[in-house]
Amino acid sequence: MAELRLPHRSPGARKAMDVFIRFFSVTSATIGIFFLCWILWVVLKRGHSVLSLSFFTSAPPSPGEGTGGIYYALVGTLKMTGLACLMGVPLGLLTGVHLAEFGRHSWFAAAVRFCVNLLMGIPSILVGLFAYTVIVLSVPKHYSGYAGAFALAIIMLPTVARTTEDMLLLVPDTLRESTLALGIPRWRMITGILFRAARKGLLTGVLLSISRVSGETAPLLFTALNNNYYPKNLGRPTANLTVTIYNYAMSPYENWQRVAWGASLVIMAFLLGITVLLRTLLRERSHR
Amino acid sequence: MSFLTRSSTHRLADRLFRWLTIACAASTLLLAGAILWNLIANSWPSISRFGFGFITSTQWNPVKSEYGAASSIYGTLVSTAVALLLALPVSLAIALFLTSYAPPWLARIVGTCVELLAAIPSIIYGMWGLFVFAPYMQKTLQPWLARLPGPLFSGAPLGVGMLTAGIILALMILPFLTAVMRDVFAMTPPVLMESAAGMGSTSWEVTRHISIPHGMRGLVGATFLGLGRAIGETMAVTFVIGNSHRIAGSLFAPGNTIASTLANEFNEADSPLLESALIELGLILFAITLIIQVLAQLWLRSLQKHQAR
Amino acid sequence: MNQTIESIPHTTVSETVIDDPILSAQDLCFWYGNSQALFENNLDIAPRKITAIIGPSGCGKSTHIRVYNRIFEQYRGQRASGRVLMDGLDLLAPDTDIITLRRRIGMIFQKPTPFPMSIFENVAYGVRLHFSFTKRELEQKVEESLRAAALWSEVKDLLHRPGTALSGGQQQRLCIARALAMSPEILLMDEPTSAIDPVATARIEELMLELKQRLTIVIVTHNMQQAARISDYTAFFYQGRIIEFGPTARLFTKPTHPQTEEYITGRFG
Ligand SMILES: Nc1ncnc2c1ncn2[C@@H]1O[C@H](COP(=O)(O)OP(=O)(O)OP(=O)(O)O)[C@@H](O)[C@H]1O
Numbered sequence: 017m018a019e020l021r022l023p024h025r026s027p028g029a030r031k032a033m034d035v036f037i038r039f040f041s042v043t044s045a046t047i048g049i050f051f052l053c054w055i056l057w058v059v060l061k062r063g064h065s066v067l068s069l070s071f072f073t074s075a076p077p078s079p080g081e082g083t084g085g086i087y088y089a090l091v092g093t094l095k096m097t098g099l100a101c102l103m104g105v106p107l108g109l110l111t112g113v114h115l116a117e118f119g120r121h122s123w124f125a126a127a128v129r130f131c132v133n134l135l136m137g138i139p140s141i142l143v144g145l146f147a148y149t150v151i152v153l154s155v156p157k158h159y160s161g162y163a164g165a166f167a168l169a170i171i172m173l174p175t176v177a178r179t180t181e182d183m184l185l186l187v188p189d190t191l192r193e194s195t196l197a198l199g200i201p202r203w204r205m206i207t208g209i210l211f212r213a214a215r216k217g218l219l220t221g222v223l224l225s226i227s228r229v230s231g232e233t234a235p236l237l238f239t240a241l242n243n244n245y246y247p248k249n250l251g252r253p254t255a256n257l258t259v260t261i262y263n264y265a266m267s268p269y270e271n272w273q274r275v276a277w278g279a280s281l282v283i284m285a286f287l288l289g290i291t292v293l294l295r296t297l298l299r300e301r302s303h304r
Numbered sequence: 305m306s307f308l309t310r311s312s313t314h315r316l317a318d319r320l321f322r323w324l325t326i327a328c329a330a331s332t333l334l335l336a337g338a339i340l341w342n343l344i345a346n347s348w349p350s351i352s353r354f355g356f357g358f359i360t361s362t363q364w365n366p367v368k369s370e371y372g373a374a375s376s377i378y379g380t381l382v383s384t385a386v387a388l389l390l391a392l393p394v395s396l397a398i399a400l401f402l403t404s405y406a407p408p409w410l411a412r413i414v415g416t417c418v419e420l421l422a423a424i425p426s427i428i429y430g431m432w433g434l435f436v437f438a439p440y441m442q443k444t445l446q447p448w449l450a451r452l453p454g455p456l457f458s459g460a461p462l463g464v465g466m467l468t469a470g471i472i473l474a475l476m477i478l479p480f481l482t483a484v485m486r487d488v489f490a491m492t493p494p495v496l497m498e499s500a501a502g503m504g505s506t507s508w509e510v511t512r513h514i515s516i517p518h519g520m521r522g523l524v525g526a527t528f529l530g531l532g533r534a535i536g537e538t539m540a541v542t543f544v545i546g547n548s549h550r551i552a553g554s555l556f557a558p559g560n561t562i563a564s565t566l567a568n569e570f571n572e573a574d575s576p577l578l579e580s581a582l583i584e585l586g587l588i589l590f591a592i593t594l595i596i597q598v599l600a601q602l603w604l605r606s607l608q609k610h611q612a613r
Numbered sequence: 614m615n616q617t618i619e620s621i622p623h624t625t626v627s628e629t630v631i632d633d634p635i636l637s638a639q640d641l642c643f644w645y646g647n648s649q650a651l652f653e654n655n656l657d658i659a660p661r662k663i664t665a666i667i668g669p670s671g672c673g674k675s676t677h678i679r680v681y682n683r684i685f686e687q688y689r690g691q692r693a694s695g696r697v698l699m700d701g702l703d704l705l706a707p708d709t710d711i712i713t714l715r716r717r718i719g720m721i722f723q724k725p726t727p728f729p730m731s732i733f734e735n736v737a738y739g740v741r742l743h744f745s746f747t748k749r750e751l752e753q754k755v756e757e758s759l760r761a762a763a764l765w766s767e768v769k770d771l772l773h774r775p776g777t778a779l780s781g782g783q784q785q786r787l788c789i790a791r792a793l794a795m796s797p798e799i800l801l802m803d804e805p806t807s808a809i810d811p812v813a814t815a816r817i818e819e820l821m822l823e824l825k826q827r828l829t830i831v832i833v834t835h836n837m838q839q840a841a842r843i844s845d846y847t848a849f850f851y852q853g854r855i856i857e858f859g860p861t862a863r864l865f866t867k868p869t870h871p872q873t874e875e876y877i878t879g880r881f882g
């Protein structure tokens with residue numbers, strides 16, 4: 017029998033391509049890790065020297081001389097984020113409830129879902145611009161922590177709404193049915209049973225939204241500005257971490273720049289911690 | 305006890321609760337509408353003054369009160385394009401690494417690391433970019449790139465500029481793209497992959513001919529969303545793009561983006577017209593993200609329909 | 614498919630007359646969107662007896678009993694017509710109070726669905742909503758319900774463990790306890806033992822025979838032996854219609870309809 021002659025493609029070239037891709041993928045992974053380590057290292061190296069307990073409890077230093085801390089900025093950020101949570105979380109939660117529990121088929125819910133996605137995708141600086149036109153520009157023109165909190169709340173809302181919807185949809189319908197079958201009214205079913213069944217997921221959503229806003233600078237630039245005084249009330253420009261970092265980093269004073277790096281380290285540690293926490297929460301979910 | 309004894313309190317509570325959720329849900333509609341409306345209303349002085357020419361004019365002259373958006377739009381598009389060009393292949397490769405090449409324990413570590421890139425706030429990218437990465441660019445990478453022919457890599461190596469901004473943006477959207485691509489690859493039915501591998505395909509060929517076409521729609525959706533992120537990124541870009549209103553052909557040249565112009569100039573805007581022009585820039589950015597969002601959502605919806613079948 | 618339906622005799626046999634039924638479905642029809650799933654069902658449920666509903670998969674058994682507590686209403690496009698009388702009133706009427714209806718008619722599902730809370734709270738949760746008990750009375754009620762569900766001895770020291778930590782059979786009895794705590798008059802059970810091992814099934818069957826002293830049970834089952842063992846009456850459903858209804862002993866030994874016979878002898882379904 018004559019040997020079949022087939023137009024074989026050279027296996028060598030195919031193998032080489034495979035090896036190249038393999039190499040490229042390992043390199044890419046290395047690049048990702050490399051940059052992560054580089055950034056972490058830089059922040060750690062430049063930020064750790066100022067870190068001490070007094071860094072958290074003292075007022076900002078005066079330009080050019082002396083040491084100081086981020087006490088005011090920390091308090092301002094906490095206050096604004098807290099207020100933003102108070103506005104954004106309930107709104108987002110109930111929006112998510114509507115989407116998952118009442119609006120599976122309605123056109124209204126479809127429109128809301130679209131807007132939630134749109135709000136998720138809006139650049140945060142535009143949210144700041146919006147808060148500026150709505151709150152700061154109200155007569156008389158005044159920058160305030162309230163405007164900042166309002167902007168942060170707008171950023172939190174869609175994140176909370178989306179995760180809430182997703183997490184509630186993971187709860188099986190049989191749980192809904194068996195709750196209703198006991199004669200439990202629908203709102204009690206949602207708040208008492210479904211929220212509890214999905215509590216880890218809902219917590220994930222809230223943490224996710226907090227992590228989204230706590231590193232945000234852009235929405236505060238035109239709203240809360242910054243301040244060198246203790247943020248007793250939010251009716252005035254309010255000290256906060258991120259804008260402080262921005263201003264101090266861009267300043268010519270070396271002691272301010274050190275504070276900026278220190279504050280960056282604080283924020284970064286917080287965000288990395290929250291991200292790892294979120295990962296574990298989500299991992300637990302997928303394991304069940 | 306009869307059925308006719310309505311416990312109307314429960315019904316009322318149910319109805320109230322439902323309306324409460326409707327009101328909250330409606331607030332998102334209201335917000336989206338209000339944002340659009342406010343941007344339009346506040347940029348009206350600029351719109352009526354400059355008309356359509358605003359988009360094409362490269363002027364940015366506070367002294368003569370002449371403003372145009374062209375340089376900001378150009379910078380936004382170019383820096384985003386650079387970011388996508390860099391991030392797409394790298395994230396694809398990382399996703400491939402995570403799903404097919406790395407052993408599970410390594411994949412977990414690498415996956416976490418890449419995810420942590422997303423946890424770093426944009427202002428830290430900016431500081432690192434300005435104080436550490438830009439000097440490195442200036443001393444090492446740019447002189448090396450300058451040896452390449454063509455106008456893209458010409459001019460003085462300043463460190464800051466379009467290219468630096470693009471690279472940092474790429475880093476910032478990398479975790480996001482990787483996550484979506486990994487999901488897409490993980491969704492490829494194992495049967496398909498196994499049968500392809502059984503035919504003697506190398507693992508790249510399996511990816512190339514099975515996973516990528518199978519997940520193409522998902523990948524495109526991811527690209528849209530990554531685009532949406534990069535295009536409005538503010539702080540990191542503001543630090544490293546150089547903030548110049550000039551359009552230059554070289555990627556080494558400083559430039560600006562819509563977001564960085566806003567961040568830089570809005571608080572210092574002393575004339576109402578400048579403020580209005582800046583808000584119109586914001587409106588343009590909003591329009592761009594809106595278009596990307598709509599396209600992405602339409603695309604993803606058709607994807608869901610496609611998968612449902 | 615229409616062909617087959619036409620070929621089934623339309624006269625639903627009711628030689629078996631139930632005196633004083635606790636529930637009475639009359640001309641009950643049901644639609645999922647545009648597709649009709651139940652056709653003129655007429656069925657009387659005898660008080661304090663166990664009525665079994667059998668029939669091949671997809672014949673409308675679940676659909677039928679899901680009308681009784683109107684649980685179907687939370688889904689779009691599902692609708693019922695006809696009447697279901699209880700106390701001489703139509704429970705499908707719009708002004709029926711669903712909360713009370715569902716307190717009086719409990720339901721147990723195929724898969725146990727413990728609430729994400731402690732065993733005690735699982736039972737107490739609904740009780741608190743429907744009754745105003747003191748703490749002491751509530752504890753009594755919970756204990757009584759767990760005893761009635763034959764679960765007390767197993768969990769009395771674990772009341773504060775999560776309900777989800779129990780075994781499948783225990784979870785199902787927890788769900789029964791939860792339903793019993795509402796003091797229902799009727800218990801609807803949709804294949805309550807199909808996800809549970811034989812030993813646990815035997816316990817639940819025993820339990821049902823005990824409960825029969827106090828309340829009415831309607832059970833959907835695929836298990837012919839189970840229906841024969843525990844039920845007093847049996848209804849055979851086929852393609853959305855009730856083909857035959859009668860005392861269990863009679864229906865299993867002398868079925869009058871060929872379909873019934875074919876089904877119980879295992880020739881189809
Ligand atoms: N949610 C639904 N939407 C549309 N049709 C449905 C739905 N649920 C059931 N049906 C249809 O209604 C008919 C009766 O379904 P039902 O669930 O009552 O059957 P069943 O007798 O309980 O079956 P099984 O023994 O498998 O539980 C079936 O033809 C089914 O396809």
Ligand SMILES: [Mg+2]
Pocket residue numbers: 674675676803
């Ligand atoms: Mg069924």
